Amino acid sequence: MSQLSTDSLFRAADPQTFARALLNLDCVDDLRQEHGQVCATVTHQGLTHRARLSNEEHFTWSCDCPEPPGEAPCLHAVLTGLNFTLDRHRRDRRPRPARSGPYDRPFDHEGLMRRLRTGESAPEDSPLAISLLREVALGRSRELQVLFDEALDVFALPAEERGPAYLRALHAAAETIGQFLVNGQRMNGEDLHATVSGYVEKTIDLIEDPDGAVAAASREIDWIADNTYGPEEEDL
Numbered sequence: 001m002s003q004l005s006t007d008s009l010f011r012a013a014d015p016q017t018f019a020r021a022l023l024n025l026d027c028v029d030d031l032r033q034e035h036g037q038v039c040a041t042v043t044h045q046g047l048t049h050r051a052r053l054s055n056e057e058h059f060t061w062s063c064d065c066p067e068p069p070g071e072a073p074c075l076h077a078v079l080t081g082l083n084f085t086l087d088r089h090r091r092d093r094r095p096r097p098a099r100s101g102p103y104d105r106p107f108d109h110e111g112l113m114r115r116l117r118t119g120e121s122a123p124e125d126s127p128l129a130i131s132l133l134r135e136v137a138l139g140r141s142r143e144l145q146v147l148f149d150e151a152l153d154v155f156a157l158p159a160e161e162r163g164p165a166y167l168r169a170l171h172a173a174a175e176t177i178g179q180f181l182v183n184g185q186r187m188n189g190e191d192l193h194a195t196v197s198g199y200v201e202k203t204i205d206l207i208e209d210p211d212g213a214v215a216a217a218s219r220e221i222d223w224i225a226d227n228t229y230g231p232e233e234e235d236l
């Protein structure tokens with residue numbers, strides 16, 4: 001019985017019977033194991049029969065229907081066997097309990113803001129790009145828009161910190177927009193791009209940019225948004 005498998009049933013059964021069984025899988029009740037055999041009650045086309053089968057040493061089957069006993073099992077026996085092997089397959093694939101891990105964490109707005117502001121990471125932090133990629137993978141579009149909106153608002157910082165903080169936020173935003181787009185989350189990428197470029201347009205002239213790095217980062221963001229497309233989500 002332990003040898004009973006979808007494959008052994010397929011080999012034992014007449015192909016037409018096997019095909020009919022596949023179309024009538026829900027006819028089986030009271031599926032159980034008894035003395036090394038698989039038994040069930042099968043109700044098909046208004047008639048109820050009891051079938052049993054085993055594949056201990058070799059494939060055997062019996063049924064109380066009029067089908068003559070022979071090599072190939074009757075429809076009821078095939079249905080019984082198929083339901084047994086499919087049940088076992090489902091049991092084996094029962095989902096494991098959810099594992100708590102990095103993907104279950106709530107959005108770490110404070111931690112991300114701290115790193116965007118200072119450029120420094122605590123020893124327990126994963127690299128900033130990885131932290132952002134994780135949020136992209138979770139589709140946290142709204143949270144990321146709020147994050148970058150705040151990260152680009154550097155005007156309460158001491159003058160000498162504004163440029164570097166603004167530039168860090170721009171680079172991180174560019175990466176995040178690009179990740180959304182290459183991840184097939186085109187609308188999320190475009191939403192974040194709209195938020196960031198809207199804010200940059202209003203503020204970029206207020207940032208000192210002696211070596212042109214801020215202007216270059218801003219162009220980079222527009223280039224990514226214009227050139228990195230996944231499939232058109234709207235058309236799917």
Ligand SMILES: [Zn+2]
Binds near residue numbers: 049067075
């Ligand atoms: Zn039968």
